[in-house]
Amino acid sequence: MTSVESRWARVGALFSCRPASTTPDIERLLIETTHSLQSNARLLPIAVTWLATYGNFVARQRLRHLAREAAPEEQAALGLLIDFAIAHGASEDLRLCSRDCNPLLAPGPLFEIHRRSAALLRLAESSTHDIARRWGLWTPFPDLKHDAIRPVEWLLAHNPSLRERVVRKGDLRCSIIETLRHDTAGESPSETQLARSTGATRAAVRASLHALLQEGAVRIARNPGGRGPRVITLAA
Amino acid sequence: MNLDSQHIHLALRRTAESLGPQDTILQIVVGGGCAGLLAGLLAADRTTADCDVYWSGDAGQWDAIAEAARATARQLGLPPEWLNRDCSIFAWCLPIGWQSRCVRVAVFGSVEILRLSRLDLIAAKVISAPRRPQDLEDLFAIKPLDTELDEVEQHIDRLESEDLDRREYVAERAIVAALRGAP
Numbered sequence: 001m002t003s004v005e006s007r008w009a010r011v012g013a014l015f016s017c018r019p020a021s022t023t024p025d026i027e028r029l030l031i032e033t034t035h036s037l038q039s040n041a042r043l044l045p046i047a048v049t050w051l052a053t054y055g056n057f058v059a060r061q062r063l064r065h066l067a068r069e070a071a072p073e074e075q076a077a078l079g080l081l082i083d084f085a086i087a088h089g090a091s092e093d094l095r096l097c098s099r100d101c102n103p104l105l106a107p108g109p110l111f112e113i114h115r116r117s118a119a120l121l122r123l124a125e126s127s128t129h130d131i132a133r134r135w136g137l138w139t140p141f142p143d144l145k146h147d148a149i150r151p152v153e154w155l156l157a158h159n160p161s162l163r164e165r166v167v168r169k170g171d172l173r174c175s176i177i178e179t180l181r182h183d184t185a186g187e188s189p190s191e192t193q194l195a196r197s198t199g200a201t202r203a204a205v206r207a208s209l210h211a212l213l214q215e216g217a218v219r220i221a222r223n224p225g226g227r228g229p230r231v232i233t234l235a236a
Numbered sequence: 237m238n239l240d241s242q243h244i245h246l247a248l249r250r251t252a253e254s255l256g257p258q259d260t261i262l263q264i265v266v267g268g269g270c271a272g273l274l275a276g277l278l279a280a281d282r283t284t285a286d287c288d289v290y291w292s293g294d295a296g297q298w299d300a301i302a303e304a305a306r307a308t309a310r311q312l313g314l315p316p317e318w319l320n321r322d323c324s325i326f327a328w329c330l331p332i333g334w335q336s337r338c339v340r341v342a343v344f345g346s347v348e349i350l351r352l353s354r355l356d357l358i359a360a361k362v363i364s365a366p367r368r369p370q371d372l373e374d375l376f377a378i379k380p381l382d383t384e385l386d387e388v389e390q391h392i393d394r395l396e397s398e399d400l401d402r403r404e405y406v407a408e409r410a411i412v413a414a415l416r417g418a419p
Contacts, residue, residue: 003281005281005282006281013284014284014285014286014314014315014318015280015281015282015283015284015285016240016241016273016280016281016283016284016285017240017280017281040282040370040373041368041369041370041372041373042269042282042283042284042370042373044369044370045370046284110369111369111372111373113369113372113373113376114369114372116376116414117410117413117414117418117419118419119410119413119414119418120372120410120411120414122410123366123407123410123411124369126407127366127367127407139369140366140367140368140369143368145284145286146315146317147286147315147317147318147320147322148284148285148286148315148318149315150313150314150315151309151313151315151316153313154313157313158313
């Protein structure tokens with residue numbers, strides 16, 4: 001399994017480790033980051049800066065759907081990540097991703113390192129930013145690390161598949177494509193199932209599918225006679 | 237290309253080549269995580285390799301270095317500001333005599349690359365760790381010796397005694413105590 005840091009390196013973070021050999025699944029990377037940052041605090045400013053810079057690459061509806069299934073600590077950390085990024089200038093559209101996330105009921109430090117001593121625990125609590133406190137997590141407001149995020153030319157040259165994400169600005173079309181690509185082996189048996197997989201309404205999925213069909217990004221197979229569910233597949 | 241210590245050398249060498257010959261040797265002192273990486277104190281997957289530089293020289297010379305670094309960034313796909321002197325304003329946080337303890341990393345053309353010593357890196361991170369949890373993690377990874385922590389405490393005493401706002405360095409002392417193993 002490629003480390004979270006290696007996957008971030010693949011999408012432009014200047015971690016010194018070897019980048020992953022393939023383009024990562026951005027939404028799952030963000031979910032896994034909410035877990036991994038507990039033991040690697042450097043992931044917080046990196047992820048926040050990346051989101052503030054490249055938030056349009058995130059399939060928002062898909063991330064929202066994945067977050068619903070995440071553990072409470074991960075939900076709270078994702079909410080914090082999104083809010084920190086927006087506070088640093090990311091698009092307000094990102095707030096959709098954490099709409100279903102809940103703050104922790106029992107507040108505590110975001111990072112394990114602060115559990116090393118009672119004094120460090122007090123330090124974490126006393127230096128907590130209001131945004132973090134709202135999510136039940138203790139951490140200071142991170143500074144942006146633009147000097148540790150590669151430019152978009154590098155990002156797209158090394159990850160050409162990300163181009164269509166940013167062209168669609170992370171909207172529902174993007175979530176449908178990424179759901180088909182990563183979660184359903186390139187195919188969905190029906191619009192209803194696809195709506196369930198993305199967590200979007202069926203009407204919204206239908207409208208997005210219409211657009212994706214015209215873009216040539218998906219195929220929709222009609223049953224003989226035009227009745228019953230329509231199978232949706234990713235175009236080659 | 238990732239920026240492990242080998243590639244940091246490459247990026248710095250390209251920058252020096254792009255800068256070309258100078259009338260005098262220009263010294264740049266690398267701090268932060270990059271210094272920890274170059275010293276072998278920090279793991280590659282826990283460090284970002286942007287180069288934070290302590291620069292005390294002429295502003296015009298820095299402008300030339302920064303321009304050369306941006307040219308390197310374009311060649312290697314690095315962030316434009318991968319080499320920056322933002323940390324220079326925190327040089328006052330370093331223990332007295334830090335410049336004499338710097339360790340030479342390499343000389344490329346007219347540019348001599350130095351890094352903070354282990355002690356000064358520890359001291360810098362103790363001061364920044366209250367607002368940067370990643371520096372707290374770095375400190376536990378470095379595992380400072382008791383003798384080093386003694387020197388850091390003396391440094392904190394000095395900063396506290398010289399602080400115009402009479403700020404007490406409670407958080408920094410708590411960090412030193414935690415590094416000593418205090419519960």
